[in-house]
Amino acid sequence: MTTLSNPGYPPGTVITGKWRNSRYIVERMLGKGANGKVYLVHRAGVRGRYALKVGHDALDLQSEINVLNALKEQMPDPYLVEADDHHDGSHEVSFYVMRYIEGSPLHRFIRKRGTEWVSLIGLKLLEKLSVLHASGYAFGDLKPDNVMVSAYGRVELIDYGGVSSFGRSVKQFTEWYDRGYWNAGSRTGDVSYDLFSFAVMCIGLLDEKSLREASCQLPQTRSVADLQLILRRNPVFKPYAVWLNKALCGNFADSREALNEWKKRMYEGTVKSARPIPGRTPRWLRNAFALSLVIMACAVYFFFRS
Amino acid sequence: MKQILLITDGCSNVGASPVLAAAHALQDGIVVNVVGVLDYGTIGELGGLEIKEIAKAGGGIHRIVGTPQLAQTMQMMTRKTVVQTIQQAVNKEIQHILGSGSLEELPPDKRSQVVEVVDELAETSSLQVALLIDASASMKPKLAAVEEAIRDLMLSLKARLGSSKLSVFHFPGKHSGEDVVMDVDWTSDLDGARGMFSRLQMKGATPTGPALLKVIEFYRYGTLEGNQSWQGDSSQEEGMLGDYVV
Ligand SMILES: Nc1ncnc2c1ncn2[C@@H]1O[C@H](COP(=O)(O)OP(=O)(O)OP(=O)(O)O)[C@@H](O)[C@H]1O
Numbered sequence: 149m150t151t152l153s154n155p156g157y158p159p160g161t162v163i164t165g166k167w168r169n170s171r172y173i174v175e176r177m178l179g180k181g182a183n184g185k186v187y188l189v190h191r192a193g194v195r196g197r198y199a200l201k202v203g204h205d206a207l208d209l210q211s212e213i214n215v216l217n218a219l220k221e222q223m224p225d226p227y228l229v230e231a232d233d234h235h236d237g238s239h240e241v242s243f244y245v246m247r248y249i250e251g252s253p254l255h256r257f258i259r260k261r262g263t264e265w266v267s268l269i270g271l272k273l274l275e276k277l278s279v280l281h282a283s284g285y286a287f288g289d290l291k292p293d294n295v296m297v298s299a300y301g302r303v304e305l306i307d308y309g310g311v312s313s314f315g316r317s318v319k320q321f322t323e324w325y326d327r328g329y330w331n332a333g334s335r336t337g338d339v340s341y342d343l344f345s346f347a348v349m350c351i352g353l354l355d356e357k358s359l360r361e362a363s364c365q366l367p368q369t370r371s372v373a374d375l376q377l378i379l380r381r382n383p384v385f386k387p388y389a390v391w392l393n394k395a396l397c398g399n400f401a402d403s404r405e406a407l408n409e410w411k412k413r414m415y416e417g418t419v420k421s422a423r424p425i426p427g428r429t430p431r432w433l434r435n436a437f438a439l440s441l442v443i444m445a446c447a448v449y450f451f452f453r454s
Numbered sequence: 455m456k457q458i459l460l461i462t463d464g465c466s467n468v469g470a471s472p473v474l475a476a477a478h479a480l481q482d483g484i485v486v487n488v489v490g491v492l493d494y495g496t497i498g499e500l501g502g503l504e505i506k507e508i509a510k511a512g513g514g515i516h517r518i519v520g521t522p523q524l525a526q527t528m529q530m531m532t533r534k535t536v537v538q539t540i541q542q543a544v545n546k547e548i549q550h551i552l553g554s555g556s557l558e559e560l561p562p563d564k565r566s567q568v569v570e571v572v573d574e575l576a577e578t579s580s581l582q583v584a585l586l587i588d589a590s591a592s593m594k595p596k597l598a599a600v601e602e603a604i605r606d607l608m609l610s611l612k613a614r615l616g617s618s619k620l621s622v623f624h625f626p627g628k629h630s631g632e633d634v635v636m637d638v639d640w641t642s643d644l645d646g647a648r649g650m651f652s653r654l655q656m657k658g659a660t661p662t663g664p665a666l667l668k669v670i671e672f673y674r675y676g677t678l679e680g681n682q683s684w685q686g687d688s689s690q691e692e693g694m695l696g697d698y699v700v
């Protein structure tokens with residue numbers, strides 16, 4: 149098939165919308181997947197860059213666009229910019245334009261910057277998920293490739309192709325992160341489905357080797373117990389274990405509760421000693437201030453002496 | 455919606471043409487998908503060609519994969535076929551309403567509405583999938599993986615809102631002249647069925663065509679013996695669409 153061997157559009161290609169006439173100029177390809185290719189583009193004559201996804205299949209892409217449109221009203225800064233068709237010389241293709249998310253996928257970020265970022269990024273990701281959940285949608289295909297992290301730990305979800313309304317079947321999933329794969333429940337999109345994936349993702353980020361080993365056994369014996377065993381064996385999970393266990397067992401009522409408990413647990417241990425008390429001046433500032441007072445006193449003293 | 459998913463690793467060698475059998479299935483409103491499972495070597499030019507031809511004649515898709523990708527592939531093919539079947543019906547409606555044109559030619563707002571309907575029907579309409587497993591000798595080491603993949607497919611289908619049923623057959627049977635054996639009758643829950651293929655006797659013959667014809671009969675009459683009592687009909691689908699596409 150043409151779509152499989154197709155190398156994609158070279159830099160400088162102009163993509164023109166058939167219905168709305170916007171023109172986008174390709175800078176480079178950002179990535180490709182089962183559903184399409186994503187390019188970094190800018191609008192002709194305007195500054196500002198976008199990501200533009202060209203779909204392999206008009207129907208699949210439209211169903212992704214429908215989800216993004218439905219979410220547009222709920223999101224503080226909308227992800228979807230516009231959708232249109234483009235005639236690329238040989239055939240008609242559908243595309244949509246979205247916000248360009250700069251950064252690297254979660255697993256690469258953690259590998260580069262260290263596992264101590266997991267608690268903060270986990271928190272930000274849970275915030276994103278709870279916005280989605282509040283609109284009645286499950287993300288579905290939650291995995292490190294679909295979580296982009298910018299240089300200072302800003303987190304964004306990409307690839308909404310797996311999103312489904314609560315109570316509907318999950319459209320796309322990936323073995324390790326799938327509740328069904330671990331014989332731990334249905335493939336129906338709900339809050340706990342995403343929280344389960346989130347938990348497996350954390351396990352993979354903190355101890356990929358053990359997760360890989362656990363996934364290698366016979367399919368019929370695979371279970372949550374194997375994941376729980378990893379939590380118990382490796383001390384790196386100490387601050388996370390109780391929370392992760394609860395997510396694996398589907399014991400959070402909703403993602404707000406999950407978020408609050410994450411906050412509570414993560415910030416109790418690590419940040420407690422250094423936590424600034426709201427409304428009070430941090431100690432380093434007080435010390436610095438005290439020091440500057442001393443210096444000023446000396447300066448004044450010397451000034452009057454001379 | 456009715457599908458047959460044929461899982462094989464090579465060429466048929468006895469009886470009626472499987473390509474003709476697949477064409478009969480499509481005529482009855484049953485889409486035939488084919489997975490070639492292959493862990494080592496190649497499936498052979500002939501085998502590959504036959505797999506493709508069966509799927510073409512049966513209005514379905516075909517894939518050749520190793521056992522590690524089997525589960526994922528089966529679930530993808532089933533899902534894709536559901537959407538395609540609905541899309542074909544919807545396209546017919548679109549042409550009916552607009553005189554001509556398909557999904558791709560619709561303006562964005564219309565297309566968005568149509569796809570919403572397609573997604574809705576894909577999730578809610580009732581679905582039957584008959585799995586037909588080639589149990590000739592070369593398939594033996596793959597059958598455990600096949601069984602797991604069937605279980606995984608059931609899990610995915612169970613999550614749908616619409617009713618979903620699976621049945622499982624293998625071929626050939628023990629006795630000569632027995633083209634196909636039913637392992638699991640229509641069910642929406644496989645929890646009870648462990649060791650689906652444990653009592654198999656592997657044989658060399660691969661009567662793919664005759665086995666397909668038997669499964670078509672099973673769809674028609676609800677039994678392998680060739681009986682009366684028709685099971686549903688295809689007019690149901692169009693009535694459903696009529697409600698949506700106005
Ligand atoms: N908004 C964006 N900003 C920056 N990069 C992006 C954006 N969207 C997608 N990408 C890049 O393009 C790649 C493919 O995108 P996407 O996952 O949407 O495609 P897909 O076909 O649905 O892939 P998959 O097969 O993983 O489902 C991503 O892995 C990512 O690297």
Ligand SMILES: [Mg+2]
Nearest residue numbers: 181183307309
């Ligand atoms: Mg995707």
